[in-house]
Structure formats: structure tokens, C-alpha cells
Amino acid sequence: MDNITSVIAENISYKVNDNKLFHNLSFSLNTGESLHIKGPNGSGKSTLLRIILGITNPTKGSISINSTKDKCYLGHKNALKNYLSLDDNILLMEFDNHPCLKKYIEILDLKRYLDVNVANLSYGQQKKLGLLRLFLNSSDLIILDEPFVGLDKETQIILTDFLTDQLKENKTLIYTSHIECDIDSKTLLLK
Amino acid sequence: MDNITSVIAENISYKVNDNKLFHNLSFSLNTGESLHIKGPNGSGKSTLLRIILGITNPTKGSISINSTKDKCYLGHKNALKNYLSLDDNILLMEFDNHPCLKKYIEILDLKRYLDVNVANLSYGQQKKLGLLRLFLNSSDLIILDEPFVGLDKETQIILTDFLTDQLKENKTLIYTSHIECDIDSKTLLLK
Amino acid sequence: MNELKLEYLKLKKKTRSWLGPILVFWLIMLAFPLTVEFMQDKLEIGFFSVLWIAILISMMLATEDIFIEDYNDGSLEQTIIKNTSFQFLISIRIIVYWLMIGVPISILSFIFSLGTSEDLLLSISVIPLSIISSYIFLNLFALGSALSLNKGSLLGALITMPLALPVLIVLGKSIIAFQLGINYLEFILLLLGCLSIIIIAVPIIVSFIIKAHLE
């Protein structure tokens, strides 16, 4: 396993309206490594992830990411279209021709619901559909914001196994989760 | 402790578009008792809660609830107004004069954010604000759909303790949760 | 009236929802004389037609998200499981919208019509018409909005359009009646009659529709 550095954060700080979320944070991650960002509610975990993604700019410091591929991100919001059927949503994610699509639809037990509108799916089923973006990803860097929320035990295990496999394939993983999970990872504690 | 029956469900069934969610379900709960509805994603837990609340009608069967007070319900959605500050949201919930308001704002660590728009709060903070409805409730029957989602460890414990106290005060509790919690309750397994 | 206050609070903070329709009304009334080179005396001909249409449109805009926001964020469920009357809350909300949007627009109507026709009596006669009609339209479009809670649905537009057209016709006729000095009051009474039916019927129907949507 060649350990190439894939994410380096140097002295990043962030504050909104005099609310200092974090200060002089530095870390670096190699490929194949995973980082679990921990901290109480409102400590700035999601914000840090958005900074890593480049959506938000840090007040100070810099982030560099060693990959030209698209990042794979899943946040609190699922980025699904409520008024479209499951099928159409897969089309929108441009996964309709993905070789593994069938397999994961099967695994996640969504097959029966392909023509049901997303609005009618249960909370967990919507989350599962959102997770398709992860399961079918083709990127080096995976960033997940509370991926286990709303999933039943069985799916949580499937997800953990998948992530462990991805790490073996030398991908980099950064995630937050208030739910314990068995992924071998470094920890970053905020506040 | 006088055990009065507070919820009776008789032979309820529900189906949508030939998708039979549950069939001939019966249970009864006394005051001071708690029911944990379990089941995989999409098994109809949320739907069952909505049937108990009277929002959805069961296809067959009947539910009777032995209380004239408002029910206390918290679903997957927080029923908050994004564009209003925390303060205004509390006003909308009509809790602005509640004697315990201050205490819980303190406990939930929301004090600093009273004039921040809900849209800017973190996921867990929004959930906490939604939980105010529960903490300040004045009803006999408490119905919660995955209340632990997105909360940090500390808040999860606060919530568990609160619910245990409520049960001691002879309230009835019905909830679903994929996250384990230490509430002494009956179990109903769907599917 | 705590409900009234709370509804007011919510609407007030959504500047776009209440000031938006008023601005659109203003835009239309302003755009009308700009787009054609009328002589001042001819302007009056199309003016009232445009005025009624502008009221119609701004009321339609005002009601666009009158229920859908509550539907999406889960507030409707909280409202329904309460013991308070749902119909009552719907009426209250419509009244608040009317006070915050309908009434200011009626005053603007008066000003614009005074500016165009320079006939004080005629302009004053516009006030009751626009006040009543804006209330009627608000109710109608609130109904339409409830019917279209589901994004894909056109039901709202289909049902409200045929109901709105007759009101427009009556409005048009009232002005002519006023100008000819006949029947003006009868038309006002007719509108009030419609209004009184609508005020009672709409909250009932809307509450029924919303409950059906939530199920």
C-alpha cells in the first residue's frame, strides 16, 4: 500500500458572527485512511466538512486535496427530488447505466419501490437512495455527514462493510457520526 | 400507580397500493407504559404512529385513545420555521411563557443562539429545538418518531432520562428508534 | 387573539411573501402606461381592466405558498393533532394575508386610479370593490393552493380559474355601472354575497383537502 497524502489541512480557523467554531486546526490524511470528526452538536463538524469540500471558505488557513476526481459527498440533506419516482432520481444522478446499480438496488431492498415517488418512501428508504451516490461513487475522497442516521441495523452493517472495503481500495474517508460504528479511523475532536 | 388503559389498538391493518404494511395488529398500553415499535426501514413504523395520531386512517380496525388532552408528537420533520429566529420559533410554539422554558434552553445549550435563524443552526441544534415541544409538553400521550437522530451522546442521555421521568409521571409513550436506548418498554416488531 | 398575532409574525418575517405581491401589483400598474403611447384620456379605457387583472395576479402570487411551507416542514401535522379548530386557523391565516397584502393593494388601487382618471368619486368607488375582490381572490387561490399541495398537480389552477373569471366580469361591470350611475350598489352586494359564501365554505373545504393530502 503506497501511502500518498491525500488531504492536508493547515491551521484552519472558522468563525461566524464572533462565534469561533474552531481555531488553528491542522491534520493530514493519507490514502486508505479514515478520519472520524467528533464533537457535540453545533461544534462545527458539518462546517468543517463543507470547508474540506470547498463549499465554504475558512476564515484562516488552507486545505489542499490531492485528487482531480469529483468528490463524493453526502450531507444531512439527501439531494433527492421528492416529486420524482425512484427510477427518475437514479436517472438524475446519472447512475442509470452503472454496472453495479442492479446489485445495490437489490441489496438495499429498493427494487419494489422503483416507480414510487420519493416523497412516499420512508425516511430510511430515502436515506438509502441518497446513499446510492456513495455506493456507486467513482471518487478518491469520500465525505459523509452522519451517514448512519435513520438506517436500520442491517443497512448500517452493509454501509460499514462497504466503507471498510473502500478504505482497502485506498480511498480516503472523512465522516461525522453520533452513532458508533466499526470503522478503523483516526479521530478529530472539535471543542 | 393506577393502571388505566390509555391506548387500545384493535386489529388494525394498513395497505397502500397493494403494499400491505401490517395486518391485524392489536396492542394495548396502560398509563405509565412505553411501547417501542421496531422494524426495518419501510416496515411502516412511522405510518403506524400517524395512525395512532389520527392523521392517517387505517384500512381496517380501530384505535381508541383514552385522553382528551393534545397529543405530543415529534416526527422526522421538526415543524420549525427556517426563516425565523429561535426566539420567534418558541413564540410560535406558544412556549414563551412556559415556566420551564429557561431551564431547558439552558440544558440544551441553546441560550447563545436565541437570535440566530433556525436555518443557520446545526442539524442537531434544530432537532433539539424541535424537542422543546416534548420537554415542555403537557399531554398524556407522547409519540416520538426517531427522537435520538442527530443528537450528541450527552443530549441522548438527557432525553432518555426525561422520558423515564415522564413514564414515572404516568404518561404513555410510543416511539420508534433505530438507535438503542435505555427506556424500559414493551416492544412491537413490524414485519 | 393570539393566533392572529402569530400568523402576523410569520408573514411579516417573510418579506418576499407579502411585499412581493404588492411590488408586483405596483409593477403592473406602472408598466401599463409605459408600454403603450396613450393619450391621457384613452388611458382610462384599459386602466380598470388592468387594475382587476393586477389584483387577481397579486393575490395569486400571495397565496402561492400559503400552505405548502407548513406542509413541507411538518407544521401542518402539529396543527392537525391539536384540539383547536383547523378551519378557524385557516380563516385566520387568510385574514392576515388579506390585511397585509389585500388592504395595501386596495389603497394603491385607489391612488393609481386617482392618478389615471382624476375622478375622485370613481376612484373612491374602486376601494370597496378592490377590498372585497382581493378577499374573494385570496380565498379562491388559497383553495387552489391547497389543491396543489402536491407539486405535480394542476388541479388548483384548473378549479380556481373558472371561479375567478366571473368575479372579474362583475368587477368590470361594476365600474361601468358606476360610470353610468346605475346599479353600482347592487354589484357590491353581489360581491359581498359571494364573499360571505366563500368565507364560510373555503376554510371547510381547504381543511378537508389538506387532511386528505396528509393522510
Added chain:
Amino acid sequence: MNELKLEYLKLKKKTRSWLGPILVFWLIMLAFPLTVEFMQDKLEIGFFSVLWIAILISMMLATEDIFIEDYNDGSLEQTIIKNTSFQFLISIRIIVYWLMIGVPISILSFIFSLGTSEDLLLSISVIPLSIISSYIFLNLFALGSALSLNKGSLLGALITMPLALPVLIVLGKSIIAFQLGINYLEFILLLLGCLSIIIIAVPIIVSFIIKAHLE
């Protein structure tokens, strides 16, 4: 053009979003002659004014939730972190809206104007005007919509209104120019000029605004 297909798919399923504005356009054009007792020949006077206003309003309605839905459901974030150009996607979306709403409305404009003026040449001259103006309006209001991503904000309306009025004036003048047989083409060229600037500028500004909102 996979992007075009996907945008089309999304809009198509939201019947209300695309058919709604068309119906409103239709409603306004239908309401206009109903509200005033015009002679057929006088009808023409106010007609074009109402036509341009109707196009303006329906384009405004069309763009109301052109970005806000993606903003609320988290799709915008997914789009931004992709390597594909965000500006390009915005242009594509506006084009799809124009094809699904602007173009049908232009055709309706032609039909209505033929029905009113019974002058075939004049009605044909309306087509390029409405096609170009609907595209301009769509771009303008898309900008407004991006500025108002935050519900409380009126910025969008305040910025787009002053920009929309000059277009309305030019539209009004073009028709008169056509009727008098002068300068019609110059006006078309003027509009095309505006359009070409707007087509390039709006996606850039909008992508910038949206990114600022997401931060």
C-alpha cells in the same frame, strides 16, 4: 446533451411549474376583454400593453422556484462539488424553461393577437418580440430568484424590476413602430443585443450569487 434531457425531465414532472405560468398567461389574456365592455376596435388599444405585462408576469411565475428547490433539498451542493461548469448548468436550465414555457407562450401570443387585431402581419411581428422578450425576462427573473434564495429577502424583486421596465418600454415602442412601418427591425436588434449580453452575464452572476448563499 444529457444535461438538457435531465433538466427537461425534472421540469416536465412539475406540471404546475411549467403549465401553471402558461395557464396564468392564458387567464390574463382571456380576462382582459371580459373586464371591459370594449368595442372590438378599441380592444386593440390596451391589448399589447396587457400582452407584454402577461408575458412578464408569467415569466416571473415560471422562475419563482427555479433554484430554490435545489437549494432546499441539497442538490445545489452536489452540483457545485462536481467538476462540471456550474454556469453551463444554469444556462441549460434557463434554456429548458424557455423552451417549455417561453416558446409556448409566444405561440399563444400570436394566436391571441391574431384573434384581437385580425392583422396577420402585425401578429406575426409579435412572435419574434415575445420569443426574445420571454428569454430576456427569464434570465432577469432567474437572477432575481437567485438573489432571493433566502426567503426574507426582497433583493431579487428590487433589482429585477428596474431592469424589466425598460424592456417593457422597448416592447411597447416596437409595436407602434411596426404599425407606423418604421424602425421595427432596429428594435428587434436592440432586444437581441440586450439578450446577448444577458445570456452571458446572468449565468456568471447567478453562479456567483448561489455560491455565496451556500457558504
Added chain:
Amino acid sequence: MIKKFIHQFASPKTYLYQVNRFYPYIFYSSLVIYIISLIWGLFFTPEDFVQGNSYRIIYLHVPASFLSQSLYLAMAVASVTYLVWRVKLAAYLIIAIAPIGAMTTFIALISGSIWGIPTWGTWWQWDARITSTLILFIMYLGLISLHNSFSNFEKADKLTSWLVIIGAVNIPIIKKSVDWWSTLHQSASITLTEKPTIDVLMLYPLIGSIIGFLGLITCLVLTSSKYQILIREKTKSWIRDYV
């Protein structure tokens, strides 16, 4: 008893097999009838004394107008059946008929408008019969979108049936409008009780065209109801055998 009978007969499965059996007969015979009456009406009847040749649009207008109402009545009957006996097939029929009803009403409106230009000098008049026909058209569209706006089919069926029944008051209004209000529009020229007020030479082809049109539209309804059954029962095992 009745209930049992209805349920047995009206199972989607039997319905589907029966439809497949009779479909070709209905289709070809009505096609022949319609074509013959059209040819007869268009080429072998004299020019109208007042209206000249334009009256010949009657062979489209009258059947379409007639069917637009009959289809609505059929929907009303199906709605009652559904609400009273809970026959699923009836619910499928309602939603199968609605688009076709909308289509025929549209044809009636368009052909009437076209006819109006030479005879009345205007293509539209806010006259009672025309207005109520327009309302019928809007009602059809409304029913379709009502059904579409609920994802729970059962609930959609129930609400739609109620609305169909409520909306049925419009039908007598259309029928009687010409008698209640004096209007531009023709009053009925063919009734069951009185002697027709129309020339016999036009009458037979007209009746023929109505029957033929009726048959053709029935075929359309059958096809669309088949399609509806395939969608709604797609989870049932017998459908898989059928397909």
C-alpha cells in the same frame, strides 16, 4: 347475493378475458357503421336550406357532444358502484374513461366552434349550453388531476368517485339548458318521445354516426381500461401469466 354476483363478474380477470373476446366485433362493426353513415351523410344528403354545406359537421359535433355526456354518466354509474359495493373494477373504469371523456368534449367544443363561425358569426358565445359543456370539459380535466395528485390509489379512487357524483348535476343542466334559457344553440332535434324535428334524410345518417361513434369510443374505453388494469394489478400473480 347481488354483491357476490357483482364481485364475481367484475373481477378484473374475467373482465379482461371478456373484453379481449368481444373487442374485435365491436370495433369492426362500429367502424363500418360510422364510415357508411359518414359517406351517406356527407355525399348523399341534400344541402341544407339555411346553412348550406357547413351543417355537415353535424356528423362529428352531435355524436361527440352526445358522448361527452354519456361518458360522464357512465363514470357516475361506476362511481356509485365503487362507493356502494367496493368494486375495484369500477374505480379502474372511472379513471380509464376520464381522459376519453375529456377528448370527446374537446371535439364537441372545437367542432361547435368551427360550426359557429359560418352560422352564428362567432366562434364563442357565453351561452348556457356551450358554457356548461366547457365546464364539463374542465371537470374532466379536474378529475384527472385530482386522481393524479394522490399517490395512494385507493384514496384517489374514493375522492374522485365522490367528485364525479357531485359533478353529475352538470349533466341535466347541459341537457336542459336550451329549454331553460333561450339561447343561440339548437334544441334537441332527436328525442325518444317526440317526432324528430329534423329531416329524415339527415336523420338516419345522423343516428348511424352516433351509433358508430359510440362503438368506436367504447373500444377506446375498453383499451384504456385494459391498460389501467395492467398498471393497477401489476403486482398480482395472474397478471404475470396474462402478460
